[in-house]
Amino acid sequence: MEAIKQFGQYSLLLFQALRSITEFSTYRKNLFSEFIKIGYESIPIMLLTGFFTGAVLTLQTAYQLDTDLFPKTIVGSIVAQSIVIELAAVIGALVLAGKVGARISTELGTMRVSEQIDALESMGFNSVTFLVIPRVLSGIFMFPVLYVFAAVTGVLGGVIIGAVDGILPSAEFMIGARSFFNPEAAVFGILKSLVFGFVITSISCFKGYFAFGGAEGVGNATTQATVLSCMYVILADFVLAAILL
Amino acid sequence: MKKLSNEVKIGLVVLTAILIGYLGYRIMKDEPFFSSPKILYTSYDNVGKLIKGGNVYLNGFVVGSVDKMTYMPEVDSISVRLVIKEEMIRIPVGSKALLVPPDVLGNSSINIIKSSNQRMINWGDHLEGTRKTGLMDTFSDKGTAIADSVTTTLTLVNKLLRSAKDLESEKKGEIGETISNLKQTSEVVKELFERRKLEVDSIIVDARHTLKNMSAISDSSKDELVSFIDNLEAFSQDLEVLSEELKETTTSLNSILSKIDTGEGTLGKMVNDPSLYNNLDSLTVNFNELIKGIEKDPRRYLKHMRLVEVF
Numbered sequence: 001m002e003a004i005k006q007f008g009q010y011s012l013l014l015f016q017a018l019r020s021i022t023e024f025s026t027y028r029k030n031l032f033s034e035f036i037k038i039g040y041e042s043i044p045i046m047l048l049t050g051f052f053t054g055a056v057l058t059l060q061t062a063y064q065l066d067t068d069l070f071p072k073t074i075v076g077s078i079v080a081q082s083i084v085i086e087l088a089a090v091i092g093a094l095v096l097a098g099k100v101g102a103r104i105s106t107e108l109g110t111m112r113v114s115e116q117i118d119a120l121e122s123m124g125f126n127s128v129t130f131l132v133i134p135r136v137l138s139g140i141f142m143f144p145v146l147y148v149f150a151a152v153t154g155v156l157g158g159v160i161i162g163a164v165d166g167i168l169p170s171a172e173f174m175i176g177a178r179s180f181f182n183p184e185a186a187v188f189g190i191l192k193s194l195v196f197g198f199v200i201t202s203i204s205c206f207k208g209y210f211a212f213g214g215a216e217g218v219g220n221a222t223t224q225a226t227v228l229s230c231m232y233v234i235l236a237d238f239v240l241a242a243i244l245l
Numbered sequence: 246m247k248k249l250s251n252e253v254k255i256g257l258v259v260l261t262a263i264l265i266g267y268l269g270y271r272i273m274k275d276e277p278f279f280s281s282p283k284i285l286y287t288s289y290d291n292v293g294k295l296i297k298g299g300n301v302y303l304n305g306f307v308v309g310s311v312d313k314m315t316y317m318p319e320v321d322s323i324s325v326r327l328v329i330k331e332e333m334i335r336i337p338v339g340s341k342a343l344l345v346p347p348d349v350l351g352n353s354s355i356n357i358i359k360s361s362n363q364r365m366i367n368w369g370d371h372l373e374g375t376r377k378t379g380l381m382d383t384f385s386d387k388g389t390a391i392a393d394s395v396t397t398t399l400t401l402v403n404k405l406l407r408s409a410k411d412l413e414s415e416k417k418g419e420i421g422e423t424i425s426n427l428k429q430t431s432e433v434v435k436e437l438f439e440r441r442k443l444e445v446d447s448i449i450v451d452a453r454h455t456l457k458n459m460s461a462i463s464d465s466s467k468d469e470l471v472s473f474i475d476n477l478e479a480f481s482q483d484l485e486v487l488s489e490e491l492k493e494t495t496t497s498l499n500s501i502l503s504k505i506d507t508g509e510g511t512l513g514k515m516v517n518d519p520s521l522y523n524n525l526d527s528l529t530v531n532f533n534e535l536i537k538g539i540e541k542d543p544r545r546y547l548k549h550m551r552l553v554e555v556f
Contacts, residue, residue: 032251040254071352080273145262152269174272178310179298181273186266 010206013128017136020129030134038100038135038201039142043149049095050150053087054079054157062167072168076158076176083154085185090237092150093196096143097229101204104135105225108208109218117209132205136198143197144190151189188244195236200229275310275330283329284312285366287342287355287374288322295344295353301327303357308334311355325374327355337362342372 020026061075108131111117120127155177163170204225211221249257268278275298276282289295292314301309309329317324327342339360347353357372366372438445504510508517515521539546 032255035255036251040258043258142258145259148262148266148269152265155269155273174275175298175300178273178275179296181298183270183274186270 009210010202013132013206013209014202016126016128017132020126021133021137023126023129026126026129027134027137030130031137034134034138035142037103038096038138039145042096042099042142042146045095045099046092046146046150047153049091050083050088050153051157053091053150054083054154054159055161057082057087057154058158058161058167058173059165062162062165071176073172073176073179075162075168076173077180078176079158079162079173080155080177081180081185083158084151084181084189086189086237088151088154089147089189089192089196090233092147093143093193093200093233094230096146096196097200097226097233100139101200101229102222102226104201104204105208105211105222106218108132108205109211109221112209112211113214113218128209132202132209135205136201139197139201140194141197143193143200147189147193151186188240191244192237192240195240196233199232199236203229203232274312274328276328277330277332282312283309283334283368285327285329285336285342285368285370285372286324287327287372288317288320288324289344289374289376290322291376292323292325293344293353293376294347295325295355299352300354301329301357302354303331303334303336303359308357325355327372329368335365336372338364338366340366340372342374344374344376346377 057079058075061078062072065074065078108117111131117127117131120130158177159170159173162168162173168176207221207225207228208218211217213220271278295311295314297311297314299311300307301311308331309327311325312328313326315324315326316322325342336357337360339362341358341360343356343358345354345356358375505513505516508514535546
């Protein structure tokens with residue numbers, strides 16, 4: 001029952017946000033601020049995540065396919081395809097769930113328990129428009145941008161580690177990567193990251209917005225936001241794969 | 246330095262993402278970054294496991310890749326779109342796109358076979374597609390015959406094994422005896438070797454020593470040996486000449502002997518006619534009698550001769 005109640009609250013929050021999405025002037029300043037926090041400030045962590053995901057995947061694929069039955073180029077095929085279609089989006093989203101989701105829920109939770117949200121409401125501000133919409137829109141807009149960085153550095157990490165570690169030359173890696181490259185995979189990755197951006201930011205906003213119980217409540221909200229974000233990212237990944245592939 | 250506003254930062258991030266996304270896409274598609282790719286088309290009834298991204302070769306050099314394949318139901322064939330990335334490639338009119346079947350690793354490719362035409366094709370034109378029979382095709386064509394052959398061979402092998410098994414059960418005792426004999430023989434040989442080990446070692450040492458000596462002799466007397474071999478060669482040549490001459494002589498002698506044998510010529514007649522012998526024999530007898538007569542009574546025979554005429 002509690003779960004259904006929470007889902008109802010979540011749906012209502014999203015409905016309120018959607019209804020006031022046209023009030024651009026209200027949240028414009030906050031929107032750009034969130035673009036910076038979610039997008040610009042997350043670029044280094046996404047570059048690192050992408051690079052090392054590609055590097056580790058190359059090492060492990062080469063280790064597991066260390067047989068004469070397969071050409072070495074297959075390592076490039078597996079790494080590039082996995083990075084573009086799956087890992088850049090999912091691993092990136094899980095990392096961002098910790099970085100972005102935790103920050104959003106903590107910010108909103110603190111504002112809630114310190115009655116700043118109530119103060120906004122009492123001044124006639126629509127707090128959902130002012131606080132939730134910019135964060136969710138930033139997630140929807142900036143996650144695909146971050147996905148592009150992670151995907152490109154992921155493939156690059158695979159190429160570099162493959163060449164440096166003597167697994168396969170970069171030319172062979174790229175032959176393998178190209179032989180199974182499908183532009184639709186990149187579109188699918190962008191679509192996934194867009195959904196993950198929405199899932200993480202909306203869940204974090206919901207948990208922070210309805211936080212209660214002082215500092216401990218904020219901590220609980222942050223923990224729940226992070227855990228639920230990760231869980232729903234994986235669930236959404238499964239649903240999207242089942243629908244779109 | 247003036248601090249960048251949030252809007253500028255966001256703009257830069259988005260533009261960078263679009264740029265690296267575009268460049269990454271071009272790299273993954275194996276297309277040039279800033280120029281439009283050169284496209285060619287070809288078609289095949291059967292693309293034989295050709296995949297998107299498969300290499301396109303010209304004179305054994307990779308010049309592009311397979312970009313797209315589309316089935317055309319109206320002509321029941323597959324249209325293949327080729328992206329040529331090399332800038333300087335010129336392909337003559339009438340060239341063919343040879344589909345090279347999958348190798349053992351399953352990679353198909355397209356090989357552009359240039360014609361001798363002087364005119365060059367325009368990008369976007371259609372190349373005639375041809376197929377080459379590959380190892381796997383040949384194998385699948387001959388598969389039934391090979392399978393039959395293998396079945397026959399296996400039947401024979403089975404039969405052979407069964408016979409061997411029967412033979413084994415029948416002659417088990419004899420085989421065991423033979424093996425036992427072999428074992429005994431090997432033990433005897435082993436014992437012999439063990440007993441004579443010192444002698445065998447000594448023989449080996451002597452043989453090695455002799456070989457060393459021979460080697461030393463051959464090294465030190467190399468010139469003399471060469472000279473000796475030359476002389477032997479010359480002698481053998483002389484022998485050859487001599488043998489030829491002897492052969493001719495023998496032939497002549499045979500001819501003479503055969504003539505003698507057949508009674509041809511003076512010698513033949515002398516050998517073969519007994520009357521001459523008889524005449525000579527009687528002549529000798531008469532001559533002896535004459536000598537005896539002269540000794541007995543010389544005046545009878547010398548009375549008509551004057552002393553002066555005799556001496």
